[in-house]
Each structure stands twice: as C-alpha cells, then as structure tokens.
Amino acid sequence: MNKPDDGGKSVRRRAGRPLSFDRDEALEQAMLLFWxxxxxxxxxxxxxxxxxxxxPSLYTAFGDKRRLFLEAAQRYAGDPEASAAAIDNAPTACEAARSILQSAVVTFTGETTPRGCLLASATASGSSSAADVQDVVAGYRQHLRERVRARIERDIADKILPTETDAAALAGMVMAVLQGLSVLARDGASRAxxxxxxxxxxxxxPTARQS
Amino acid sequence: MNKPDDGGKSVRRRAGRPLSFDRDEALEQAMLLFWxxxxxxxxxxxxxxxxxxxxPSLYTAFGDKRRLFLEAAQRYAGDPEASAAAIDNAPTACEAARSILQSAVVTFTGETTPRGCLLASATASGSSSAADVQDVVAGYRQHLRERVRARIERDIADKILPTETDAAALAGMVMAVLQGLSVLARDGASRAxxxxxxxxxxxxxPTARQS
DNA sequence: CTAGTTTCGTAACGATCGCTATGAATAAAC
DNA sequence: GTTTATTCATAGCGATCGTTACGAAACTAG
Structure with missing residues (x-):
C-alpha cells in the first residue's frame, strides 16, 4: 500500500506482491508505543x-528500529513550518507561548493517547549506543526553543516587551515548563x-510598563 | 552482606569471608550510572x-537490579527530613522555591556528575514491567510537590501571599520548572x-500588594 | 587444628534483544 | 503462459539481558 509517495503524480508500480498493511497506520501504532x-x-x-x-515487514518498510523511531518522532512533531507559523503569527510572544503550552497540555492529557510528551520522555535517558537518537530529539527541542526566543526578541524590538527582557531566559522558561508539564502529566495530573x-x-x- | 544494622553500636561479625569492596562506594557508582x-x-x-x-557480589549485596536502583534513588534523593526542614525553615515559600530550584541547577550541571536529575530522567519512560519502579520515583516527586504546596498555603495563611493564590498551581509550576530544568541541563544548557x-x-x- | 559461615570468581542458565536468511506467495510486465 | 519483482511467514542468527549454581577461598568460632 501507498508507495513512498506519488509526490502528487501517480507513479507506475514496478511489480511484486502488494503491501498487506497500511504503512501509515502501522507507523501510527509504532508512534503510540514509543510515546x-x-x-x-x-x-x-x-x-x-x-x-x-x-x-521482516517492519524492516523492509521502515529500515530498522532507529529509523522507525525517527520517523515516528517526526510524525509526532508534526509540520515544523506550521508550528513556526503559529508562533510568528501570534499577536504577541506571550500569546504564542500560551498557545504552545496550552496545546501541549491538551496533547499531554489526551484520553486516547499516552500521557506526556514523546519528545520529552522517549529518550530522556538511554544507553550510550542511542546517543545519536537522543541528539536528534534534542534538536527538536532546540529548534522550538530558538523559534520562541526569536519571537520574544521581535516583541522586544517592537517595544511590546521591555528592552531589558532576557529573551533567552524567557524562552528557556517556556521550554522548561513545557518539558515539566510532560512529567506532571505522566504522573497523572489532570488537564485542568x-x-x-x-x-x-x-x-x-514581563509587561511593558515594567520598563 | 551487612547484617540488618549495627544501630550505631558495633555488632560482632558472625563469620565468613569479608566483603572485598566498599558497599557505599559501589552504590555511589551505581547511582551515577543510573543517573x-x-x-x-x-x-x-x-x-x-x-x-x-x-x-554475584552485586546480587548478594543489593538483592537485584530493582532494589539496587531504589537504593540508589534513595541515596540520590538524600535525607527527606532535611529537605523538608529546608522548605519549612525558609523565610518565605518563594525563597524555599528559589532554594529548591537554584540547588537543582547546581546539581543538574555538576561537572563531576551526570547532567540533569536522576529522578526526572531515569524512569521517564520504560516498559510495563518497570511500572512499579516508575511509581516509586513518581512518589518522590509527589512528596516534594506536596511539601511545596503546604509551604505556600502557610504563606497564604500568614498573609504573605494573596488569599486568592492557587497554591496547587504554584507548587505545580515549581515542579514543572524543576523537571524541565533537568531536560535543559541534559541538552547542554549552562549553569548560568x-x-x-x-x-x-x-x-x-504572586506579591502581597496584588491582593 | 576443625567446623561453620560468608564472599569470591567462573561459568552458564533460559529468555529476550535487534535483526535477517530463506523460500513460498502474489502481484505486474511481457 | 513465463519472467521478474516485491512481500509474505517461518525460523533462527549471534549477542546480550537479568540472574544464579557451583566450588574454591577467606574469614570467625570453638
């Protein structure tokens, strides 16, 4: 089923026995399990x-465990451009942060999905042999953190935030709370x-009149 | 393996070949590795x-992997009464929270120890067979969280904090930041x-004059 | 000394790990 | 039909998992 991707245009199948399972659905289940x-x-x-x-079907369809996880993590993370746009298009950096965190709360406490955050917990610890996978996941976090920091600096430039605002620390706080929420969600905290x-x-x- | 306990007084050794290693030092190394x-x-x-x-020495001295980890976690957590006293004896709940978090920052970025928090990362994810161990570690977090919440409520009663302060949410924020700092520390963030x-x-x- | 007790190193247990060789099965291409 | 290509299920690879049986070694008690 569904070859890698048509890319919009239908590509003629080469030959051979067709896939007997839905690759996308299988990846979804793998993601849930890694989560x-x-x-x-x-x-x-x-x-x-x-x-x-x-x-054997898993290995032919996804390569190996490492690549299957990375694909599952990518699926979990969603479209990076969409989330980047959401941050940039928010009225303020504060509202962007609020949106990120409140969306995370919903995701972390879904009733049909595991609790917490896949990117926060799946590689929170691990053996040395999985260091490269941990690095990739850390990259997701760094990317978001940088996006938030840039958004905060835009608000500083726009005089929405005081000029003395520490953008890195503020972005870091958002990330810390985000990751921390995952732990609390895993511990059973309610959505509310x-x-x-x-x-x-x-x-x-910070508020403008503080400056 | 160490008879129940000396109870402070030296008890006559029964018999047998003496331990050839320092049990405490071995536990320390195990803790660092789990960390x-x-x-x-x-x-x-x-x-x-x-x-x-x-x-075989490990198993006779510590039982099994599960009990070794639990003992290592206990060693990592330190004396619960001491940390409880530190919270209670702080001038304000805010200063208690500051002390907890800044101490954690130092611990999470030590140069001779692994980065992050053992209790935050060692069981952040795991198979179903380790659910009981995860529960014990979660208990450490819940205990601290409850301590912080109680300290905040004391400040509310003492009119140091506004009466409308949400103690649970404030304590939850402290815990979220605490756990989040562990992730950021693992990702390489500097102590500063x-x-x-x-x-x-x-x-x-919250500040008093907000009320 | 001997007897009793405990720890030592060696060596291996059954189970599970990630992964794959193999050949039958099922499709399209000719 | 035959050929070619791909996936299928079975079965098992070597390595590692947590754990332990075993007997020699090292101590105390008598």
Whole structure:
C-alpha cells in the first residue's frame, strides 16, 4: 500500500506482491508505543505486535528500529513550518507561548493517547549506543526553543516587551515548563491542573510598563 | 552482606569471608550510572563494571537490579527530613522555591556528575514491567510537590501571599520548572542560563500588594 | 587444628534483544 | 503462459539481558 509517495503524480508500480498493511497506520501504532514506553525500552517484538506486522515487514518498510523511531518522532512533531507559523503569527510572544503550552497540555492529557510528551520522555535517558537518537530529539527541542526566543526578541524590538527582557531566559522558561508539564502529566495530573500551571507560569511574563 | 544494622553500636561479625569492596562506594557508582543512563537502559554488565564487582557480589549485596536502583534513588534523593526542614525553615515559600530550584541547577550541571536529575530522567519512560519502579520515583516527586504546596498555603495563611493564590498551581509550576530544568541541563544548557531561567520563572510568584 | 559461615570468581542458565536468511506467495510486465 | 519483482511467514542468527549454581577461598568460632 501507498508507495513512498506519488509526490502528487501517480507513479507506475514496478511489480511484486502488494503491501498487506497500511504503512501509515502501522507507523501510527509504532508512534503510540514509543510515546508510551520510550525508544530503547520498546522492543521490536512489542512493535510488531502493535503494528500487526511481522519483523521482516517492519524492516523492509521502515529500515530498522532507529529509523522507525525517527520517523515516528517526526510524525509526532508534526509540520515544523506550521508550528513556526503559529508562533510568528501570534499577536504577541506571550500569546504564542500560551498557545504552545496550552496545546501541549491538551496533547499531554489526551484520553486516547499516552500521557506526556514523546519528545520529552522517549529518550530522556538511554544507553550510550542511542546517543545519536537522543541528539536528534534534542534538536527538536532546540529548534522550538530558538523559534520562541526569536519571537520574544521581535516583541522586544517592537517595544511590546521591555528592552531589558532576557529573551533567552524567557524562552528557556517556556521550554522548561513545557518539558515539566510532560512529567506532571505522566504522573497523572489532570488537564485542568496543568492548564492552571500554565496560567501561573505565564504570570512571569514581563509587561511593558515594567520598563 | 551487612547484617540488618549495627544501630550505631558495633555488632560482632558472625563469620565468613569479608566483603572485598566498599558497599557505599559501589552504590555511589551505581547511582551515577543510573543517573546518566536510566534504570532499564543500564545493564547489570554496565553496573558490575562501574562498581568493580562481579554479578554475584552485586546480587548478594543489593538483592537485584530493582532494589539496587531504589537504593540508589534513595541515596540520590538524600535525607527527606532535611529537605523538608529546608522548605519549612525558609523565610518565605518563594525563597524555599528559589532554594529548591537554584540547588537543582547546581546539581543538574555538576561537572563531576551526570547532567540533569536522576529522578526526572531515569524512569521517564520504560516498559510495563518497570511500572512499579516508575511509581516509586513518581512518589518522590509527589512528596516534594506536596511539601511545596503546604509551604505556600502557610504563606497564604500568614498573609504573605494573596488569599486568592492557587497554591496547587504554584507548587505545580515549581515542579514543572524543576523537571524541565533537568531536560535543559541534559541538552547542554549552562549553569548560568538555567539560573536565569529560575529567576525568570520566579517572577510568576504572586506579591502581597496584588491582593 | 576443625567446623561453620560468608564472599569470591567462573561459568552458564533460559529468555529476550535487534535483526535477517530463506523460500513460498502474489502481484505486474511481457 | 513465463519472467521478474516485491512481500509474505517461518525460523533462527549471534549477542546480550537479568540472574544464579557451583566450588574454591577467606574469614570467625570453638
């Protein structure tokens, strides 16, 4: 089923037996499992059972465990341009942060998905052999952090925020709260309580008249 | 292996070959390894190499991997009464939170220890078979969270904080920042930058004249 | 000394790890 | 039909997992 991608144009199939499973659905199940149990602590056996395919099918369709995880992480992260646009198009950096954090609260406490954040927990710890995978996931965080920081600096330039605002620290606080929410969600915190935490944290946001 | 306990008084050794290693030092090395690589993603082989003992020695001295980890986590957490007293004896709840977070920043960025927080990362994800260990670690977090919340409510009762202060949300924010700092520290953030994040986050603390 | 107790290193247990060789099965191309 | 290409299920690869049986070694008690 669904070859890599038509790219819009239909490409003639070469030949051979067709895929007997929905690659996209299988990837979804893999993502959910990595989300719940982490990267190294999810076994191929766990994955094949959840994806309802055999090990050879998994390897031909996704390469190996590492690439399957990276693809699942990419699926979890969603379209980077869309999230970047959401940050840039928010009325203020504070509203962008609020949107990021409140959306995260919803995601982290979904009833049909694992709790917490895949990117926060799946590679939070691991053996040395998985260092490269950890680095890729850390890159997702760094990318978001930089985006938020840039958005804050735009508000500083626009006099929405005081000129003495520490953009890096403020962006860092948003990231810290974001990652922390994942832990609290895993610990069983309710959606409402996490939402209150976000509101509380955003009280740290500087206001113009402070300058 | 150490009889129940001396209870402070030296008890006559029963008999048998003496331990050839320092149990406390071995536990320290195990703690550092769990800290760096996590619970399930640290193997017995890794542990025996770092602790410089053989597998049978490990099992006779510490029971099994699970109990070794729990003992290492307890060692990492330190004396619960001491940390509780530090919170209670702080001049204000805000200063208690500042102390917790700034101490964490120092711990999370130590040059001779792994980065981040053992309790935040070692069981951030894991297989179902480690659920009980995850629960114990979550208990450490819940305990601290409750302590902080109680300290905040004391400040509310003492009119140091506005009566409408949401103690649970404020304590939750402290915990979220604490756990988030661990992730940022693992990602390589400097001690100074994390310290700035703490200062920024504490700007969210309510002030009396707001009421 | 001998007897009793505990730890030592070696060596290996069964189970699971990530991964793949192999050949039958199923499709399109000719 | 035959050929060619791809996926299928079975079965198993070597390595590592957590854990332990075993007997020699090292101590105390008598």
């Amino acid at each position: 719940r149990h982490g990267y190294e602590t999810t076994s191929i056996n766990d994955l094949t059972r959840a994806m309802r395919i055999t090990a 309580s996490l939402s209150d935490i976000v509101d509380t944290a955003l009280n740290a946001w | 760096r690589h996590g619970y399930e993603t640290t193997s017995i082989n890794d542990l025996t190499r770092a602790m410089r003992i053989t597998a 930058s994390l310290s700035d994040i703490v200062d920024t986050a504490l700007n969210a603390w």
